[in-house]
Structures are given as C-alpha cells and as structure tokens.
Amino acid sequence: MLFGSLDAGAAHFVTLGAKRGLESLDHDGFVALASVGGGRRDESSSGVSRRRYTAGAAAVFGYQWLFDWGVAAIYAGPEITTEIVTDGHGFVPLPCQPGLRLHGEVWARPTEMTLVQATAVAGSARDSLWMRVAGGYRLWGAYLGPEVSAYLDATGYQKWNFGLHGTDFDVGRFSARVSVGLQAESGGRRASPYVALSVWTPW
Template identity: 55%
Template structure:
C-alpha cells in the first residue's frame, strides 16, 4: 500500500495553513497600491559667492505624516573659491583656488510625530569627489567615502509660529552643516530670520544670515525662499539667495 497520497494531502494542508498565515501578516504591511507609501521629491539651490545645488527623494513606507521608518537619498554639487596651496602647480604656492564638489548619500532613519511637531534622525553612507582648479591647472582629488548623520526638527511652538533646526555631519569630507530658522505665519507662509553655518576639514567656514519665507504653495509644490548676507573664510561678505522646492507624488 502506498502512503504518498496521504503525505501529499498532509503537505498540502500544511502549505495551506502557511499561506493563510502569510496572507494575514502581509495584510498588515503598508502597500503602494493602498496609497500608504509616500514619496516626496525635493530640490534646493543656494546661490552666492559659494553655490550649491541638490536634489533627492524621501520615501516613507508608513506615510510621510506618521511615525515610522524613512529612507532619504540625494545628490548634490557645488563650487566655492578659497585661498590655499595648489598642488596642481609645478611650484606649489598660495593662490586663489576654485573647489568643485559632487556628493551623494543614502540614509535611513525614523521620524517621530508629536503635538508640537516632528523630529527625525537618519544615518547612512555618503561619498564625495572634489576637483581643485587654479591658474596652473586642475587636480582631481581621490573619491572619499564615509558615514552621514542627519537630524532635524520641525516644531510649532504655537499655531502661528514655526521653529526649524537641521544638523548634518559627514565623515567623507569631515564637514558639518547646520541651520536654525524661526517664522511667524503671514500670507500663507512662515516669515522670519534664519542662520546657517558650514565648516569642513580645510578650515573653511561659511555663515549665512538672512530672512526666509517657508511653506508657501505654488500649485502642487511647496517652497522656501531665503535671502541675506554670506560670510566666507578669506572672502568679502556677499549676498545670497536660496530656494527649496518639494512635492509629494
């Protein structure tokens, strides 16, 4: 007598129960089709004596307006002028240099929503490439890889005010950037002062002090515009303009 049919029936029963359990578990996972995944595209431009442009995406599997894990990925490029010893010359000498930078990062983190606002913390890999240019020529520096730590807070101390703080630390260029802004709700935007600081391993420093208008809408896009004065190491003060744009898919 063969027992294969009985074994087959038993395996089928076990498989059926396993599939039913798997289906129950998957029913609790957010799905793109259900519209519970949010993708936010963003870009920014800082124009001044030192210029930087960036673009990226924020993916929130559980929704962009609730607690949960978030993936943040972006690329950027910038250029600034500085004084230093140019190794690209035959005889190294102190001269005016242009430093061009391209970088990218992909970080994962968690966001917490509270009655007063939202806080988020991210960590992940980053990479950068730099090129030094001077009167004697150009020199491409080796690519650098490292770790990025990114934290931000969007707080509303009252119904009419906004307090925003961001800090980004990177090991590939041994740099740090921070921004602090306060705003009061007027004409469908938060208007107020802002200040930011950038510093890296080359002893370069950049301070921005200005005014901003945050969270005003243009169609399906949210925007932030800023203007003020920029202070750089070994450079004269100069004006700057900044624009940030974001939209949800």
C-alpha cells in the same frame, strides 16, 4: 516626497533628492532619504586663484516621530564625495572619499502661527558639518522670519549665512522656501549677498 534646493552666493550648491516613508510620512515610522548634489566655492588667497568643485551623494535611513507640536527625525547612512581643485595651472582631481552621514531635523510649531526649524548634517567623507536654525511667524500664506546657517569642513573652510526666509509658500502641488541675506566666508573674504530656494512636492 521629492525635493531640490539651490544656495547661490559667494559659494554655490545644488541638491536634488527624495524622501520616502516605508509606510507613510503621515505618522511615526522608518524613513529613507537619498540625495545628490554639487557646488563650487572660491578659495583664492594672497593673489593665488583657486576654486574647489564638489559633487556628492548620500543614502540615509532613519526614524521620524510625529507630535502635536511637529516632527522630529534622525538618519544615518553612507555618503561619498569627489572634488576637483583648480590652482591656476589646470584641474587637480582628488580621490573619491566614502564616509558616514548623520542627519537630524526638527520642524516645530509651538503655536498655530509660529514655526521653529533646525537641521544638522555631519559627514565623515569630508569631515564636514552643516547646521541651520530658523524661526517664523505665519503671514501672507507662509512662515516669515530670521535664519542662520553655518558650514565647516576639514580643509579649514567656514561659511555663515544670516538672512530672512519665507517657508511653506504653496504653488500648485509644490511648496517652497525662499531665503535672502548675507553670506560670510573664512579667509578674510568680504561678506556678500546670497539667495536660497528649496522646493518640495509629494511623491
């Protein structure tokens, strides 16, 4: 499976990647997942202009279980990140940071018409944690419902998204998820709108 995602708001992040079952994604078994991504966020405060640009990659390996109610998977593997900070006087590149990533996810369908999805990704390269939980009811060809996600890292930065999503829209051979809502950040910044888009297709 090939996938890509865009999270656009006060902070932006883009991810591209691939997921491959060593035999098949249609039954229990070992799975490999690789991704690259990058983003930008504003860290300005007290009149000091500061932005952080981040790029990273990860290659994790794990196992997925298929049940009557859905799918659960857990992965682990190396990651690496690099950053550039602008402080009003120019660009300050930071050293590349290698680390370990842990990734777990559940896609559950308690009933034929409902979906519950949860993902958590923790990485030691930036001492970061990202989590998302969403629920949905099948309407108009997709699962529609609320979502909440949170991100934090060792710099003290925190971000929360509260919104609504539509998951499993089919466009030809592609499937998509669209989210809209409010994004709040640490540092006393005002909440602002965000839009997120994820697209995936069989490999």
